[in-house]
Amino acid sequence: xxxxxxxxxxxxxxxxxxxxxxxxxxxxxxxxxxxxxxxxxxxxxxxxxxxxxxxxxxxxxxxxxxxxxxxxxxxxxxxxxxxxxxxxxxxxxxxxxxxxxxxxxxxxxxxxxxxxxxxxxxxxxxxxxxxxxxxxxxxxxxxxxxxxxxxxxxxxxxxxxxxxxxxxxxxxxxxxxxxxxxxxxxxxxxxxxxxxxxxxxxxxxxx
Numbered sequence: 516x517x518x519x520x521x522x523x524x525x526x527x528x529x530x531x532x533x534x535x536x537x538x539x540x541x542x543x544x545x546x547x548x549x550x551x552x553x554x555x556x557x558x559x560x561x562x563x564x565x566x567x568x569x570x571x572x573x574x575x576x577x578x579x580x581x582x583x584x585x586x587x588x589x590x591x592x593x594x595x596x597x598x599x600x601x602x603x604x605x606x607x608x609x610x611x612x613x614x615x616x617x618x619x620x621x622x623x624x625x626x627x628x629x630x631x632x633x634x635x636x637x638x639x640x641x642x643x644x645x646x647x648x649x650x651x652x653x654x655x656x657x658x659x660x661x662x663x664x665x666x667x668x669x670x671x672x673x674x675x676x677x678x679x680x681x682x683x684x685x686x687x688x689x690x691x692x693x694x695x696x697x698x699x700x701x702x703x704x705x706x707x708x709x710x711x712x713x714x715x716x717x718x719x720x721x722x
Contacts, residue, residue, distance in 0.1 A: 571595075572718030574651075574667055574689050574699075578706050584608070588633065590649055592667040592687040594718055599685030601669035603633025603649035607707060613651070614707070617700035620693055622655055622663065629653040635672070648672060656690060662721055663696055665689040689718040 572594045580586040584607055591600035609631060616628035630652040636645025650668035670684035691699075695716055705711035 572689060572720075574665060574687075574716050574718075576703060576706065576714045577712065578610070580607075580707075580709065588649060590651070590667055590669065592669070592685075592689060594687050594689055597685060597687060599667075599669040599683075599687060601649045601671065603647075605631065605633050610707060611704065614700045614703040617653060617696050617703075620697070621658065621661075622653075624655065632668075634670075646670075646673060653696075656721070661692050662719075663691050663693065665691060665716070689716065690721055691716055691719060695719075 573592065575591045577589040578586050579589065579602075581604075585604055586607060587602050587604050588610060589600070589602040592598065612628045613631045616626050619626070622629070630650070632647050632650040634646045634648035634650075647668060648670050650666075652666045652668075654664050654666070656662040656664040665688065667687045667689065668684075669687070671682055673679065673682055699714055699716040702711055702714035706714045
């Protein structure tokens, strides 16, 4: 709408000037509206660029509840032009413990609850599955400055008749800080309870 306003206002000013009917006040108001329109467009471009930059580094999580204490956790992650998505089955209690561990401030150096792994041969308490399809580990990157890393490991399933060369996998690290991490923890719990469709956390750049 801002661009259309600019096109409509500018010819009108020229026409009035040619007929000598332009008053200084009318010109001032028209030019002000014209400049305001361009500023509005400029701000929109800036905001759009910022939004695109933020969402180029992110982790999105959804949950398909089987209503038996288990369900499939679905994740998509992207950072610096690399992306991947996958899913794996987990016990709800394990994901809840993972989410609760992300609320702690400051994060202790070691906490086994901050790492989950699902796939073929997955066992509770084991750091990784025999064939991992989805794994998420959260760890300190810079304790003094409050940077936390979230490594998301994603891979396709490999069956007996699957060619090993066709396996797709990606390891994506998302850098975050404490407040977004705590909000993500709350959203993840809400996803598990069915009151939220998706938990999203945007990554940051280590400065």
